[in-house]
Amino acid sequence: MAIILDHVNYIYEAETAMARVALNDVSLQIPDGQFIGLIGHTGSGKSTLVQHLNGLMKPTSGAVYFDGKDINDPEYDRKNLRAKVGLVFQYPEHQLFEINCFLDVCFGPKNLGLSQKEVELRAYDALKKVGLPDEYFYQSPFDLSGGQKRRVAIAGVLAMKPDVLILDEPTAGLDPKGRDEILDLISELHDTLGITVILVSHSMEDVANYVDRIIVMNKGEAVFDGAPKEVFSHYKELEEIGLAAPQVTYVMEELREAGFNVNTDATTIEEAADEIMRIFQ
Amino acid sequence: MSSETMLRTENLTFEYIRRDEEGNVEGITTAVNGVNLEVKKGEFISILGHNGSGKSTLAKHFNALLFPTEGAVWVDGMNTSDAKNIWDVRQEAGMVFQNPDNQIIGQVVEEDVGFGPENMGVPTKEIWERVEESLKTVGMYEYRKSSPNHLSGGQKQRVSIAGVIAMHPKCIVFDEPTAMLDPNGRKEVIRAARALNDVEGITIILITHYMEEVIYSDKVFVMDKGQVTMQGTPREIFSQVDKLKELRLGVPQVTLLAHELQKRGLNIPDGILDRKELVSALKGLRY
Numbered sequence: 001m002a003i004i005l006d007h008v009n010y011i012y013e014a015e016t017a018m019a020r021v022a023l024n025d026v027s028l029q030i031p032d033g034q035f036i037g038l039i040g041h042t043g044s045g046k047s048t049l050v051q052h053l054n055g056l057m058k059p060t061s062g063a064v065y066f067d068g069k070d071i072n073d074p075e076y077d078r079k080n081l082r083a084k085v086g087l088v089f090q091y092p093e094h095q096l097f098e099i100n101c102f103l104d105v106c107f108g109p110k111n112l113g114l115s116q117k118e119v120e121l122r123a124y125d126a127l128k129k130v131g132l133p134d135e136y137f138y139q140s141p142f143d144l145s146g147g148q149k150r151r152v153a154i155a156g157v158l159a160m161k162p163d164v165l166i167l168d169e170p171t172a173g174l175d176p177k178g179r180d181e182i183l184d185l186i187s188e189l190h191d192t193l194g195i196t197v198i199l200v201s202h203s204m205e206d207v208a209n210y211v212d213r214i215i216v217m218n219k220g221e222a223v224f225d226g227a228p229k230e231v232f233s234h235y236k237e238l239e240e241i242g243l244a245a246p247q248v249t250y251v252m253e254e255l256r257e258a259g260f261n262v263n264t265d266a267t268t269i270e271e272a273a274d275e276i277m278r279i280f281q
Numbered sequence: 282m283s284s285e286t287m288l289r290t291e292n293l294t295f296e297y298i299r300r301d302e303e304g305n306v307e308g309i310t311t312a313v314n315g316v317n318l319e320v321k322k323g324e325f326i327s328i329l330g331h332n333g334s335g336k337s338t339l340a341k342h343f344n345a346l347l348f349p350t351e352g353a354v355w356v357d358g359m360n361t362s363d364a365k366n367i368w369d370v371r372q373e374a375g376m377v378f379q380n381p382d383n384q385i386i387g388q389v390v391e392e393d394v395g396f397g398p399e400n401m402g403v404p405t406k407e408i409w410e411r412v413e414e415s416l417k418t419v420g421m422y423e424y425r426k427s428s429p430n431h432l433s434g435g436q437k438q439r440v441s442i443a444g445v446i447a448m449h450p451k452c453i454v455f456d457e458p459t460a461m462l463d464p465n466g467r468k469e470v471i472r473a474a475r476a477l478n479d480v481e482g483i484t485i486i487l488i489t490h491y492m493e494e495v496i497y498s499d500k501v502f503v504m505d506k507g508q509v510t511m512q513g514t515p516r517e518i519f520s521q522v523d524k525l526k527e528l529r530l531g532v533p534q535v536t537l538l539a540h541e542l543q544k545r546g547l548n549i550p551d552g553i554l555d556r557k558e559l560v561s562a563l564k565g566l567r568y
Contacts, residue, residue, distance in 0.1 A: 041433075041463040041464070041465055041466075042433050042434050042435075042462070042463045042466065043433060145332060145333055146332045146333070147332065172460060172461060173332075173379070173457070173460045173461070173490075174332060174490070175330075175331035175332045175490050175529050175530065176331075176490060176492070176529065176530050176531035177331060177526070177529030177530070177531075178331070178332060178529065179490075202462075202463045202464055204464075205534055242463065242464065242465035243464060243465075244464055246534065247493075247533070247534040247535050247538075247556070248534060248535070248538055250556055251535060251538060251556050251559060251560070254556055254557075254560045255560055255563065258560050258563075258564055260563070260567075269534065269537055269538050269541055270541075272538055273538060273541045273542055273545060276542060276547075276563065277542070277545055277547070280547060280566065
């Protein structure tokens, strides 16, 4: 179920005086099962990009292929695509609307035209997977904490059984523990379900800890694409486009400048601690 | 109370009644429970706490958006529960909220900034002087004729701050001002807050979930279950890594790295706050 973007361009309000290029010749391959971090400052084209992946937006030119088929072909079943490529928007809890959590999660699969029994099985399964305690299933989603609401919203997308799960800033507004809990959950879903996960984030520390590939967007272009270590080794260029490497990467750089013989490619606390201990032993 | 005190709460308690859809009382929640704190003029204060710990409810008492169920709040010597003080309190204690889109109302940046002083009845000529001065303070003067819609999140938030400064407050409460911003936007806003404190001497109260943002504060309060459970300098607070974790909070990544190195046997001090301190501590070990 790989996704391929082939020379995708997107121009807002094309052919008017207000035309703005949002995606500029983006070509990417997203194979099955990867855990990808998509980073870039506000307005860099991240959200425009992810909305192309499930056909919410159509390229001005270029093509998007899912499982070998052009998703913008007039014959293509885009409804099914949106079940297969699940998109969790920013602050997804604002989209909760039902009288209890269980019914809210049923909404997606019900719209796929599944039997009532299948809908309920999927909703139950999805709520279990996001770790919502049973006693909340029949409570109003509005009585839950911020982190719990967000779990319910993610369950709503999981109940569609997507092959690709895209989350736009899933930790925005949560406290540090809440952030860790949601990221651990996403990582666990990636590992146990074997699905592709694309995490749109501003937090380099979060991304470095979890993903195996980072795509950096700037001015509508994918400017870096590689393993976290590789991408963060360009920390000077990242700063120029309004981003930064994780704090520990800078610590290692400063240690080296201070005359310590350390490798500077650590991106997590664990790696940095290992490297510092190595020279002190 | 000395004239050096900007803000003081005494046994501040706030309760609200939860109702079901028919309006029947389901129960009473105590969001803030017996808080006593004092903020001096010119201080930079941070408040930390997990989601639901009561920090935003507390903050809304500082400019009379909420009133204590029990206890009292004084802003610059004025009791906020006294109806005759309410407009003076709101002018002296400004507030900046999380979502910039919810607090910008003007079609043009300079109109938006002028809204506050206009409502205070400031003469027109002085309004324009204040608008100019406020926009210059936050570095947004060159955008004064722009539409707020075309600004980035960090820029919008700086316009919101200018709108507050134009009212000439003595104190500004920032309620998670960076939660919706990217790293650049976060830096812009925190830099603006620190400059207001350093240069203009405005008292700042910063509520945030980002631990890196509080390391320059004079004092940090940590809230849990509606109460202040820890208070001290950033160094004192961030020395207690395990306690903060119990409270669903974290510490800056550099502090965490230092803590990890300590656990592995390196002799470095508690409460390292930034990269410079860590590098010099490690240098000290080598020689």
